[in-house]
Amino acid sequence: MDEILMNEAERQELLQTMKRLHDLVADAMNDGDFGKIHEVLLEAAKDGCMDRGVFDINPVLFDLQTALICAEEVGLSRAGIVSILLHRCVAAGKYSVEQVAQDFGDDVAHILRGLIRVNELYSKNTSIDTENFRDLLLSFAEDMRVIFIIIADRVNLMRQIKDRGTEEERRRVATEASRLYAPLAHKLGLYLIKSELEDLSLKYLETEAYYMIKEKLNETKRSRDAYIAKFIQPIEERLVASGLKFHLKGRTKSIYSIWQKMKKQRCKFEGIYDLFAIRIILDSELEKEKQDCWQVFSIVTDMYKPNPKRMRDWLSVPKSNGYESLHITVMGPEGKWVEIQIRTERMDEIAERGLAAHWRYKGVKDGGGKLEDWLKDIRLALENPGNDEELENQFKVDLYSDEVFVFTPKGDLFKLPKGATVLDFAYRIHTNVGSHCSGGRINGKNVPMRTKLQSGDQVEILTNSNQTPKQDWLGYAITSKARAKIRQQLNEQQMQSTTFAKETLERKFKNRKVDYDEAVMMKLVKRLGYKHVYEFYRDISTETIDVGKFIDQYIEAQRRENSDGQDNASLHSAEEFVQSQALPETTNKDVLVIDKNVKGVEYSLARCCNPIYGDKVFGFVTAGRGIKIHRADCPNALCLKEHLAHRIIPAEWAGKGSSLYPITLRVVGHDDIGIVSNITSIIAKEQNVMLRSIDIKSSEDGLFAGTLVIQIDDNKKLNLLIKKIKGVKGVKNVTR
Numbered sequence: 236m237d238e239i240l241m242n243e244a245e246r247q248e249l250l251q252t253m254k255r256l257h258d259l260v261a262d263a264m265n266d267g268d269f270g271k272i273h274e275v276l277l278e279a280a281k282d283g284c285m286d287r288g289v290f291d292i293n294p295v296l297f298d299l300q301t302a303l304i305c306a307e308e309v310g311l312s313r314a315g316i317v318s319i320l321l322h323r324c325v326a327a328g329k330y331s332v333e334q335v336a337q338d339f340g341d342d343v344a345h346i347l348r349g350l351i352r353v354n355e356l357y358s359k360n361t362s363i364d365t366e367n368f369r370d371l372l373l374s375f376a377e378d379m380r381v382i383f384i385i386i387a388d389r390v391n392l393m394r395q396i397k398d399r400g401t402e403e404e405r406r407r408v409a410t411e412a413s414r415l416y417a418p419l420a421h422k423l424g425l426y427l428i429k430s431e432l433e434d435l436s437l438k439y440l441e442t443e444a445y446y447m448i449k450e451k452l453n454e455t456k457r458s459r460d461a462y463i464a465k466f467i468q469p470i471e472e473r474l475v476a477s478g479l480k481f482h483l484k485g486r487t488k489s490i491y492s493i494w495q496k497m498k499k500q501r502c503k504f505e506g507i508y509d510l511f512a513i514r515i516i517l518d519s520e521l522e523k524e525k526q527d528c529w530q531v532f533s534i535v536t537d538m539y540k541p542n543p544k545r546m547r548d549w550l551s552v553p554k555s556n557g558y559e560s561l562h563i564t565v566m567g568p569e570g571k572w573v574e575i576q577i578r579t580e581r582m583d584e585i586a587e588r589g590l591a592a593h594w595r596y597k598g599v600k601d602g603g604g605k606l607e608d609w610l611k612d613i614r615l616a617l618e619n620p621g622n623d624e625e626l627e628n629q630f631k632v633d634l635y636s637d638e639v640f641v642f643t644p645k646g647d648l649f650k651l652p653k654g655a656t657v658l659d660f661a662y663r664i665h666t667n668v669g670s671h672c673s674g675g676r677i678n679g680k681n682v683p684m685r686t687k688l689q690s691g692d693q694v695e696i697l698t699n700s701n702q703t704p705k706q707d708w709l710g711y712a713i714t715s716k717a718r719a720k721i722r723q724q725l726n727e728q729q730m731q732s733t734t735f736a737k738e739t740l741e742r743k744f745k746n747r748k749v750d751y752d753e754a755v756m757m758k759l760v761k762r763l764g765y766k767h768v769y770e771f772y773r774d775i776s777t778e779t780i781d782v783g784k785f786i787d788q789y790i791e792a793q794r795r796e797n798s799d800g801q802d803n804a805s806l807h808s809a810e811e812f813v814q815s816q817a818l819p820e821t822t823n824k825d826v827l828v829i830d831k832n833v834k835g836v837e838y839s840l841a842r843c844c845n846p847i848y849g850d851k852v853f854g855f856v857t858a859g860r861g862i863k864i865h866r867a868d869c870p871n872a873l874c875l876k877e878h879l880a881h882r883i884i885p886a887e888w889a890g891k892g893s894s895l896y897p898i899t900l901r902v903v904g905h906d907d908i909g910i911v912s913n914i915t916s917i918i919a920k921e922q923n924v925m926l927r928s929i930d931i932k933s934s935e936d937g938l939f940a941g942t943l944v945i946q947i948d949d950n951k952k953l954n955l956l957i958k959k960i961k962g963v964k965g966v967k968n969v970t971r
Contacts, residue, residue, distance in 0.1 A: 245293050252299045256306060256316070263312040271338055272320050279324040290392070290399040294323060297391060304387040308428060315380050318346040319388075326351055349381035356691065372415075382419060389416045390428055393435040409439035424557050427587055433491035441494070448490045451504045459487070459511060466567045467513060473534050479527060480518035486576075487511045509564070512574040516583050524579045525550050528561050531577045539565035542572065557585055642693045651688060654713050658684040661696045662717035669717060670724055673699040685711040703728065719920070726919045729773070733925060736775035743782050749790060753897060754839050759792045761894065767923065768895045768946065838862040838886075840896070844869035847896035849950035854886040855879070862886075895925065895946035898953060898971065905965040906939045913963045914943070921956060923948050938967070 241249065257269065276295060279285060285294045302319040305311040317339050324330040325347050332351075336344035353372065372382070389412055396405050413436035420429035438445040463485045474481055488496075488510055496507055515535075519527040528550055535541075545564035553559040561577040578586065637653050641660060649663055657677070661684070662669030675682050676695040688694065704724045712718050744751050757768065765771040774780045838854065844866040846852050851867035855875055864886055865872055876883055904910050911931060918926045924947050931941035947953050957969050 241293050241296070245296055249293070249296045249299060252296065252303055256299060256303050259303070259306045260312060260316050264316075265313070265339075268313070268317060268339070272317065275321060275324050275330050279327060279329045282327075282329060285323065289401075289404055290396050292392075292395060292399065297395075298323065301384070301388045301391045304391055305384060309383050309387055309425065311380060311383060314340070314342040314346055315384060317343045318350060318380075319384055322347055322350045322354075326354055346378055346380055346384070349378050350384065352691075353381060353385060379423075382423070383425075386416050386420050386423075386425065386428060390432060393432060393439075396439075405439045409436040412436045413440065424585055426558075430489040430491065434489050437491045437494060444494050445490055448493050448504060452487060452490070452493075452510075455510075460485070462568070462571070463511065463513065466573055469538055470515070470535060473538065474515070474531065477530065477534065479531065481531075482516055482518075484514040484516060485511055486514060509572055509574055512576055514576045514578065514583070517577075517579045519579045521581070524581070528577045528579070532561055532563065535563065535565060535575055535577075539567055539573075541565050545572075545574075558582075560586065639688050639690045639692075641688050641690070644693060644695050652714060655688050656684065656711050656713065657682060657686050657688065657694065657696065658708060658711045659714045659717045660688060660694055661698075662712070662714070662720055664696065666720050668696055668698060669720060670704055671698040671700060671702045673697050673702050684708075722922075723916075723920050726921075730919065730926060732776040733772040733927075736772035737927075739775060739782065743786055747786060749786060750793075752793060754842070755789065755793050757894070758839075759789055762792075763788075766894075768925075838864055841865045841869065841871075843871050845896065845898055847898060847950050847953065848888055848894070848948060850888075852886050852888070854884040856882040856884065895923065895948055897927065898945050898947055900943045900945065900957070900960070901970045902941050902943060902960065902966060903968045904939060904963075905967070907965050910939075910963060910965045911941075914960055914966070917959050917963070918943075918945065918956070921952070924952070924956065 280295075287294060298319055302316045305315055305319065321330060321335060321339075321343075325332060325335060332344050332347055335347055356372065372385075389408075392408060393412055396408060399405075412432045417429050417432040417436065420426075420432060434445070467483055467485075471483065488507075493504070493507055493510065497504065500506065515531055517524075517527050517531065542564045545562075547560075547562035549558055549560050549562070559578065559582040562574060563577070564572050564574045567573040639651050639653055639655060641649055641651065643649070643664075649660065651659055651663060657675035658669065658672055660675070661672040672684050674684050674697045675686065676697060677686065677688070677692050679693075681697075704721045706725065708721050709718060712721060741751065760768055760771045763771070771780075775782065775785075838861055840846055841855075841863045846864055846866040846869075852864050853867060853872070854862045854864055857863055862884070865875070902914065911929070915926060915929070918924055924945060927944040927946060929941065929943050931939055945956075947956070953971070957971070960966060960969050
């Protein structure tokens with residue numbers, strides 16, 4: 236390694252580290268691995284690819300130290316170690332991933348791809364202290380060994396930066412360690428590493444607090460050790476007498492946890508009484524682990540009074556990261572509370588070094604779960620020992636295959652479902668951005684709004700003030716938020732178009748002094764072939780229909796309606812019903828079947844009760860005006876049935892509802908303009924529901940009474956809408 240510039244101290248440390256690493260992993264390495272790695276590193280050094288970075292740390296020595304941490308403290312073997320030592324050469328382009336696969340195997344190449352992707356992620360200007368960043372990091376890593384490696388890399392860096400770099404750089408590294416890497420280490424069960432990262436972060440971020448607590452712990456160490464010896468002596472005697480194999484450990488709380496407790500309890504160091512915990516670690520057979528732990532629990536609680544509120548049973552139900560232990564807090568001599576942790580050798584190894592220490596992994600593919608689900612699977616895998624190399628090669632995970640993570644130009648990170656498009660991202664940022672979206676720019680390249688996003692994309696949304704949502708946008712968006720907003724905006728456009736068209740018609744009717752009849756209007760619209768009335772109003776607003784010609788048709792239809800003769804619809808009087816045994820054919824339209832034995836009779840809907848598709852109805856034969864259809868609960872129904880029962884005929888709906896019917900709703904509620912806004916918002920989101928008018932009147936008692944005229948296609952939808960309006964905060968009652 237002479238070609239790599241280093242001082243004598245670095246050279247001596249490098250040789251010692253190489254020897255320790257070789258002794259640890261030699262059995263797992265293939266013949267010639269170390270020789271090939273040495274050649275690759277020398278070539279990279281000659282080409283000047285070994286950058287010391289902002290902290291001026293020798294890169295080869297640093298990677299050897301990281302590899303040693305992974306071997307000693309985490310438990311990684313060949314593939315992970317080789318990947319650590321080669322990653323700088325591959326990232327610099329001096330050694331291809333394909334060549335790595337050829338020389339060292341596909342498993343090493345797979346890990347290196349993950350390390351390179353993670354390094355590329357760090358090159359983006361983004362904030363690491365977010366849940367999304369952690370998820371993106373995991374999805375980029377692809378193999379969880381990459382996560383172990385970057386955690387070990389950060390521990391190594393934190394150990395060496397005390398007198399290196401600027402204070403700003405040290406604080407940046409410490410902040411990342413505290414907010415990202417320590418929580419990740421905790422999730423993976425790497426408790427010693429997690430505690431060390433937290434302590435070192437505190438050392439650089441709150442230096443005075445760190446050294447104050449460290450000095451206090453040193454000052455009280457002798458008295459603390461004496462108390463522990465006094466406390467455990469009788470326990471040790473009873474355990475020996477019971478025939479259990481065990482050893483004891485005393486563990487002082489980490490500096491970081493003491494500081495957190497001081498802040499939480501708002502007390503000084505002297506006010507923290509549970510500064511240490513005692514571990515009783517049993518040498519038990521796997522099938523007798525729980526039995527032995529509970530036996531120790533019984534012995535300890537017979538000698539010292541336990542605090543039932545501070546008992547934690549992680550034997551029966553282990554933590555999601557595989558942690559198993561039994562924690563109790565008892566009152567010791569001098570009235571001091573002492574925490575005791577009871578576990579076996581196997582449990583202690585997992586707690587100290589994490590699940591990776593065993594390398595008993597099984598392949599875990601994503602089934603829609605997240606990190607916690609994966610960790611539960613790993614805990615179960617510990618009970619199934621197998622071929623370490625085979626299991627290690629299966630340790631490929633894809634925790635976030637159902638999500639993508641993308642950046643804004645400023646580096647803000649967003650999480651979206653897989654398959655999300657530029658349009659989804661626009662609505663994720665803000666509704667106004669989405670509604671005016673005209674396209675996007677992904678990684679500097681212009682793309683249409685329907686383009687699907689990939690993890691790591693940097694996306695800029697292009698907008699146009701004249702752009703408005705279109706119907707085909709629903710085919711571009713997959714997220715529920717985007718689709719809901721698009722539908723809402725389309726409904727609002729439809730309402731505006733309808734309002735404009737109605738105002739145009741009313742003005743034209745008034746200019747020609749023609750009376751407006753809703754029933755005649757709806758029949759004519761239907762006769763013109765429109766399935767929904769809003770389609771008719773749309774054509775009015777876009778001038779597809781000549782309003783003048785339509786009014787001429789309306790006048791003719793109204794004349795026929797009011798005439799005593801018959802028109803082409805074969806209007807019959809009550810005395811001219813023609814009986815027929817044949818049932819009318821059911822169509823796909825929401826027509827009415829009258830009497831089941833009567834056909835060819837024109838009918839109209841009564842204005843007194845405004846029946847709609849789905850209501851229970853009956854027919855009433857008028858004198859010369861055909862049949863009027865009333866709701867069964869019409870206010871006039873009782874009178875008609877009592878006095879004119881001979882004119883009542885059965886009626887029922889056939890087919891499916893397709894027309895829009897006018898309905899008036901009466902709403903009573905607290906006098907608050909926000910309620911009205913919420914009600915209209917609910918109506919706007921409904922399909923095939925149009926708000927025609929709203930009239931609100933306030934009263935002196937703090938309530939308002941208003942009427943809403945809507946158009947809707949069936950009573951089931953109406954009942955559901957009424958229920959939703961009743962659910963608005965402040966609404967007292969809704970009636971039809």
